[in-house]
Amino acid sequence: MHAPEALRDQHKRRLAWMPWLYFSLKARHRAWAQAWQSEVQARLVAQETVAIGQDCFVAPDAAIFGEPGRAVTLGDRCAIAAQAFLHGPITLGNDVSVNAGARLDGGRKGLLIGDGTRIASGAAIYAFDHGLGPDRDLKDQPVRSRGIRIGRDVWIGANAGVTDGVVIGDHAVVAMGAVVTRDVADWAIVAGVPARVVGDRRSR
Numbered sequence: 001m002h003a004p005e006a007l008r009d010q011h012k013r014r015l016a017w018m019p020w021l022y023f024s025l026k027a028r029h030r031a032w033a034q035a036w037q038s039e040v041q042a043r044l045v046a047q048e049t050v051a052i053g054q055d056c057f058v059a060p061d062a063a064i065f066g067e068p069g070r071a072v073t074l075g076d077r078c079a080i081a082a083q084a085f086l087h088g089p090i091t092l093g094n095d096v097s098v099n100a101g102a103r104l105d106g107g108r109k110g111l112l113i114g115d116g117t118r119i120a121s122g123a124a125i126y127a128f129d130h131g132l133g134p135d136r137d138l139k140d141q142p143v144r145s146r147g148i149r150i151g152r153d154v155w156i157g158a159n160a161g162v163t164d165g166v167v168i169g170d171h172a173v174v175a176m177g178a179v180v181t182r183d184v185a186d187w188a189i190v191a192g193v194p195a196r197v198v199g200d201r202r203s204r
Contacts, residue, residue, distance in 0.1 A: 023055075049068055049072070064080065072090045078098075088110075091112050093152065113150045117154040125162040128164050154172050157173070160174045172184045177193070
């Protein structure tokens with residue numbers, strides 16, 4: 001492999017793991033990067049029930065799965081990083097980023113994420129849950145789904161978890177490693193397991 005090709009491959013890997021860099025590429029890289037992204041996204045749309053807005057970035061090894069009735073929809077300027085997992089129904093607003101290794105599953109009722117929200121690496125957001133009744137083995141328990149709604153301008157920290165049925169308000173912050181099991185108000189900062197309010201962004 002010639003040096004320029006090897007460097008370009010390394011650039012692609014860097015962008016896949018740090019997709020925010022894609023949106024500030026210098027002119028000499030933008031043409032090939034946009035052509036590469038067009039190929040990646042066209043292949044994904046041809047294979048899955050996925051809709052992708054304008055000027056998005058999708059890492060080639062992101063696992064994005066949509067089917068009829070469980071579509072994945074990305075708004076404009078969304079970024080999906082390497083090894084992220086998305087299973088519809090999921091709707092992302094504009095300017096949403098899903099960082100490396102995050103796991104999002106819309107269950108049956110769906111996952112809705114507002115504009116400008118950041119999902120950090122390793123976050124787990126599952127819009128379904130299993131029963132725990134003592135009358136049957138866990139593998140035979142019924143599965144329920146109530147859906148999850150996350151507002152605009154929200155930050156979900158690294159390795160945080162959000163459980164089914166939760167609504168997270170606009171401008172909220174979920175700390176690294178927190179597990180959200182109940183609704184979070186607008187502007188609230190929550191931390192811990194289970195997550196509890198520890199602050200308000202407006203007082204920072």
